[in-house]
Amino acid sequence: MTGNSGMEHLIFVINQLQDACASSGTSIRIDLPQIAVVGSQSAGKSSVLENFVGRDFLPRGSGIVTRRPLILQLMNYQTEYAEFGHIRGKKFVNFDEVRREIEVETDRLTGQNKGISNVPITLRVYSPQVLNLTLVDLPGMTKVAVGDQPPDIEQQVRTMIWEFISKDNCLILAVSPANSDLANSDALKLAKEADPSGSRTIGVLTKLDLMDAGTDARDVLENRFLPLRRGYVGVVNRSQKDVDGRKDISSAMAAERKFFLGHPAYRHMAERMGTAHLQRCLNQQLVGHIRDTLPTLRAALQSRLTELEAEHRAFGGLDPDDPNAKAKIMATLINQFIENFTKAIEGFGEVSTKELSGGAKINKIIHDRYMYMLHKSSRYIGEKHYTESDERELRREIKFAIRNIHGIRTGLFTPDLAFETVVRQQIGRLKEPTLRCVELVTAELGSVVHKCAHEMRSYPRLRETVEGIVSARIREREVEAKSQLMLTMDIQLGYINTNHEDFIGFVNAQKSTERRTKERVGNQVIHKGFLTINNKHIMRGCCCWFVLSSESLTWYADQEERQQKYMLPLEGLRVRDGENRLFSKRSVIVLFNADGRNTYKDCKSLELAAESADDVDTWKAALLRAGVYPEGDEEEKEEARSSSIEEETLDPSMERQVETIRSLAKSYMRIVDKAQRDFVPKTIIHMVVNDLRSFLKTSLPVQLYSCSDQTSLMEESEAEATRRVETARAYKATVEALRVLSEVAIGGYGASSGVGFSSGASTSATTSTVSSVGAPQRPPPAPPSTRKLSPVPQAPPPALPSRPPPNVTAAALASVAAATATSGSSSVVQ
Numbered sequence: 001m002t003g004n005s006g007m008e009h010l011i012f013v014i015n016q017l018q019d020a021c022a023s024s025g026t027s028i029r030i031d032l033p034q035i036a037v038v039g040s041q042s043a044g045k046s047s048v049l050e051n052f053v054g055r056d057f058l059p060r061g062s063g064i065v066t067r068r069p070l071i072l073q074l075m076n077y078q079t080e081y082a083e084f085g086h087i088r089g090k091k092f093v094n095f096d097e098v099r100r101e102i103e104v105e106t107d108r109l110t111g112q113n114k115g116i117s118n119v120p121i122t123l124r125v126y127s128p129q130v131l132n133l134t135l136v137d138l139p140g141m142t143k144v145a146v147g148d149q150p151p152d153i154e155q156q157v158r159t160m161i162w163e164f165i166s167k168d169n170c171l172i173l174a175v176s177p178a179n180s181d182l183a184n185s186d187a188l189k190l191a192k193e194a195d196p197s198g199s200r201t202i203g204v205l206t207k208l209d210l211m212d213a214g215t216d217a218r219d220v221l222e223n224r225f226l227p228l229r230r231g232y233v234g235v236v237n238r239s240q241k242d243v244d245g246r247k248d249i250s251s252a253m254a255a256e257r258k259f260f261l262g263h264p265a266y267r268h269m270a271e272r273m274g275t276a277h278l279q280r281c282l283n284q285q286l287v288g289h290i291r292d293t294l295p296t297l298r299a300a301l302q303s304r305l306t307e308l309e310a311e312h313r314a315f316g317g318l319d320p321d322d323p324n325a326k327a328k329i330m331a332t333l334i335n336q337f338i339e340n341f342t343k344a345i346e347g348f349g350e351v352s353t354k355e356l357s358g359g360a361k362i363n364k365i366i367h368d369r370y371m372y373m374l375h376k377s378s379r380y381i382g383e384k385h386y387t388e389s390d391e392r393e394l395r396r397e398i399k400f401a402i403r404n405i406h407g408i409r410t411g412l413f414t415p416d417l418a419f420e421t422v423v424r425q426q427i428g429r430l431k432e433p434t435l436r437c438v439e440l441v442t443a444e445l446g447s448v449v450h451k452c453a454h455e456m457r458s459y460p461r462l463r464e465t466v467e468g469i470v471s472a473r474i475r476e477r478e479v480e481a482k483s484q485l486m487l488t489m490d491i492q493l494g495y496i497n498t499n500h501e502d503f504i505g506f507v508n509a510q511k512s513t514e515r516r517t518k519e520r521v522g523n524q525v526i527h528k529g530f531l532t533i534n535n536k537h538i539m540r541g542c543c544c545w546f547v548l549s550s551e552s553l554t555w556y557a558d559q560e561e562r563q564q565k566y567m568l569p570l571e572g573l574r575v576r577d578g579e580n581r582l583f584s585k586r587s588v589i590v591l592f593n594a595d596g597r598n599t600y601k602d603c604k605s606l607e608l609a610a611e612s613a614d615d616v617d618t619w620k621a622a623l624l625r626a627g628v629y630p631e632g633d634e635e636e637k638e639e640a641r642s643s644s645i646e647e648e649t650l651d652p653s654m655e656r657q658v659e660t661i662r663s664l665a666k667s668y669m670r671i672v673d674k675a676q677r678d679f680v681p682k683t684i685i686h687m688v689v690n691d692l693r694s695f696l697k698t699s700l701p702v703q704l705y706s707c708s709d710q711t712s713l714m715e716e717s718e719a720e721a722t723r724r725v726e727t728a729r730a731y732k733a734t735v736e737a738l739r740v741l742s743e744v745a746i747g748g749y750g751a752s753s754g755v756g757f758s759s760g761a762s763t764s765a766t767t768s769t770v771s772s773v774g775a776p777q778r779p780p781p782a783p784p785s786t787r788k789l790s791p792v793p794q795a796p797p798p799a800l801p802s803r804p805p806p807n808v809t810a811a812a813l814a815s816v817a818a819a820t821a822t823s824g825s826s827s828v829v830q
Helices: 005-023 045-053 095-110 153-165 186-194 240-244 249-262 267-272 275-292 294-314 325-346 359-377 388-406 416-428 431-456 460-494 506-521 613-625 634-646 652-705 718-747 810-814 816-821
Strands: 034-039 070-076 081-084 087-092 121-127 133-137 170-177 201-206 232-234 525-533 542-549 552-556 564-569 573-577 587-593 605-610
Touching: 005 070, 005 133, 005 275, 034 045, 034 153, 034 186, 034 275, 045 070, 045 133, 045 201, 045 249, 045 275, 081 095, 087 095, 095 121, 133 275, 153 170, 153 186, 170 186, 170 275, 186 201, 201 275, 232 275, 249 267, 249 275, 275 294, 294 718, 325 359, 325 431, 325 460, 325 652, 359 431, 359 652, 388 416, 388 652, 416 460, 416 652, 431 460, 431 652, 460 652, 525 613, 542 613, 587 613, 605 613
Parallel strands: 034 133, 034 170, 070 121, 170 201, 201 232
Antiparallel strands: 070 133, 081 087, 081 121, 525 542, 525 605, 542 552, 552 564, 573 587, 587 605
């Protein structure tokens, strides 16, 4: 085998990666080093490829025969057979069957109407007659649509070819017939557009034997006419008569060599012409091209590996050829699920900056949200959460409780039963937020489980089973936690512990009531407005600004309340309706002392007139709230006092009892609230969250593995299974390619072997210059004695299953140093 065998090992790895790229369902698009064969119809492309293989295996006929890209991977091996990428494991020994399979697979996508498709067919040929080489045979360029082909068939073919040859890592093998004007060659024209510098283009001239008498292609083959930096190679293929006559390819290649040796224009370059030389040169050019693109290829592979790792892990990260792969994938997915759940609860997983989730959200529920729900449900907890309306409703409830407990009796003391009734009612209101807290936590746990199970999306039955088992456990623990918490609520309701060290007690409650009464009732303003004093001989007709508070009635010269006229204490005062003066439309109320004392200075009473009857009613209601009751007997007073309860009057005795009960209940509910805010989170975390974590680690795997049919759990769609296998293959091939690239870097294979094509220079000149025009000049490699080559291990089998390992031996690797050391002195393969 000619060339650097150590570097040729890269070809096998590139082939594996190419297989994965062509057949996997993943978005793998790597600019791989390859050789694309370009030419017009009947230019002889297929014949050149068949000469490489030494077999007739490509479809033939009129019009477009190659209608899908054919990735042809030639592998040097002692046994001859072929394999297709879409039929893994089937070996084709009969190459007529290979041709038929290509036709069938082409028609499967394109139909039988000469349509084209850019989906490639991968064909790998093993033979002792071939050199390691990978080429892409593209459809021949055409001008006219035939049959049912679309009118734009020329543009479609051109676009497909352009997708391949426009990539920087693609060498272009431009095949042109020598018996036509090369200036009009479609292959050279398109190659020039894709490769303006000509550094990637290799010229091939066919049909040299069919040129007109007296003409030859010597100027072209010597790279003087239409020069290419990589030069030209001439070949002679079999004629249509030879093909129809089933002429043996080995005989045709012998005739080809005889032609070049006997032709006067080509005999001096006969060693650099022909199919055998073209195959050797392409082999060496591909190896050199791979070496030149190593830095870019390594970076691309490393970037792609990073992308593949996440998807590979999602599929279990195992070798697709492992017979126990699914069992291992199942174990891996279960462990990954448990790990993700633990991380989500503990806060070590992916951290979101947009919302709370997992453990953080549960923490907010059991502390912040639960406390808010508690305070909102009970008016005795967290005064900042309720309004003045809530305060009035609270006091109203206590008043009704006290009066209902007194019944027909007149209550002289604050009843204990009222305190217990109110407290039990408030404790009962804590049940709903407690149950709601458990529901919110279990709902969040369910959300976390669903997110963590996303890793099992490739196995829907496994995911469904895992979510079902875990959700059932969550619901079970939810019921247990609710039952436990309701038991604690019943315990709270069963005994009101007034001996608790934090309970305020009756004496302290009364003191608090007195302070609160002074603060609340002390001198609270009840009503303000203009009134006219209607007494004889006392500022009669004087209109003043009156201010009624809970302790006094004060009037001022004006409503700015700067000049105080008088302040009348309310203690002992009563009110009655007064008589209107003659021709006066004003309504009058009269204030007087029930014990007959003077009310204002020397007057027994104080008459006050308002502008209207409505104003008088307002003032009477305000006086009633201030404790100034209407004139009448005790029954009337009690009735007025009773009606004033619902109007929130300030009955001093009732207010003291209300304040006392309120203080006691508030003190006790603070104790209950403190206990609830401590016990409920602990109970939920212990009975639900921690129990679920323990269940996942111990019971979940047991229940899954105890299922009668584990195979059904790992069922996946055919497309998903193919995608998983091909992703694993792409990942494995990428890792292998990076490994070999690393060994190449360590081994020091950095110098080009300088392999080139004929450029028309003399033999003596080629020993000191690089015959490939434009080939990069590199310093000669170090002598073998100073270079330490890292031994390259036996190459692993290619990606297709059941195929033998490539024929790379230690003896071949041992020749690397010598081959590289001499590559600097000569750059032409003779």
